[in-house]
Amino acid sequence: MATIISNRRVAEGIYVMHAKGRFEAKAGQFFMVRGWENYPLLSRPLSVYDQDEQGVKFLYKVAGEGTERLARMKAGDEVTLLGPLGNGFPAVHGRTALVGGGIGIAPLYYTARQLEQADLYLGFSAEVYEEHEFRSLRHPVEIDLGGIVLDRVDFDAYDTIFVCGPEPMLRAAQMKSAMSSGRANVYVSLENRMACGIGACLVCSVGCENGRKKACSDGPVFRAEEVVL
Numbered sequence: 001m002a003t004i005i006s007n008r009r010v011a012e013g014i015y016v017m018h019a020k021g022r023f024e025a026k027a028g029q030f031f032m033v034r035g036w037e038n039y040p041l042l043s044r045p046l047s048v049y050d051q052d053e054q055g056v057k058f059l060y061k062v063a064g065e066g067t068e069r070l071a072r073m074k075a076g077d078e079v080t081l082l083g084p085l086g087n088g089f090p091a092v093h094g095r096t097a098l099v100g101g102g103i104g105i106a107p108l109y110y111t112a113r114q115l116e117q118a119d120l121y122l123g124f125s126a127e128v129y130e131e132h133e134f135r136s137l138r139h140p141v142e143i144d145l146g147g148i149v150l151d152r153v154d155f156d157a158y159d160t161i162f163v164c165g166p167e168p169m170l171r172a173a174q175m176k177s178a179m180s181s182g183r184a185n186v187y188v189s190l191e192n193r194m195a196c197g198i199g200a201c202l203v204c205s206v207g208c209e210n211g212r213k214k215a216c217s218d219g220p221v222f223r224a225e226e227v228v229l
């Protein structure tokens with residue numbers, strides 16, 4: 001159990017929860033989070049947004065009953081955290097771009113905080129959130145509102161690219177990667193539906209070049225050319 005330090009609304013249906021504890025999560029990992037006993041049955045997979053000496057932060061979107069319940073929780077309430085889980089982002093080399101769409105920006109903040117150099121591209125459909133936090137990292141940040149954030153990224157200008165966002169965006173990243181010179185190692189982080197989070201149920205199964213893999217335990221980060229989306 002972890003005590004909630006704060007749980008604030010940052011945009012319509014978007015919240016940041018800060019929960020107490022020492023976890024030593026890697027950038028790109030996630031936790032299975034629940035703030036209830038029995039129903040809804042499943043915990044919610046939330047990626048690590050940030051981590052500090054007090055605990056871990058999650059930037060999350062209200063997208064169903066579980067996250068609605070999380071959004072109603074207050075400082076002092078208790079959440080159950082299982083994690084950190086998943087592989088996280090690999091080590092980068094060379095010039096790096098971090099590209100996020102919507103709530104897919106969540107794992108990029110802590111990732112960017114670990115890096116000496118990174119160019120950030122953040123895309124939003126209706127409302128920009130956490131811009132101040134990302135700009136405070138002192139990496140270049142490009143914000144796209146209502147457009148296609150990937151259009152801003154020259155894949156040939158980078159050695160490492162991390163992409164996180166909805167599936168159409170990840171497919172577009174795969175296509176861009178395939179049509180580029182191949183200079184960049186491109187990785188996508190999948191937001192698959194998860195149930196157990198620990199590789200036991202196959203709910204998050206994803207087709208890969210060498211058969212099926214589990215997004216929770218083999219991922220959520222995969223090489224872009226490896227996964228079938």
Ligand code: FES
Nearest residue numbers: 195197201202216
């Ligand atoms: Fe159960 Fe991945 S969520 S195997």
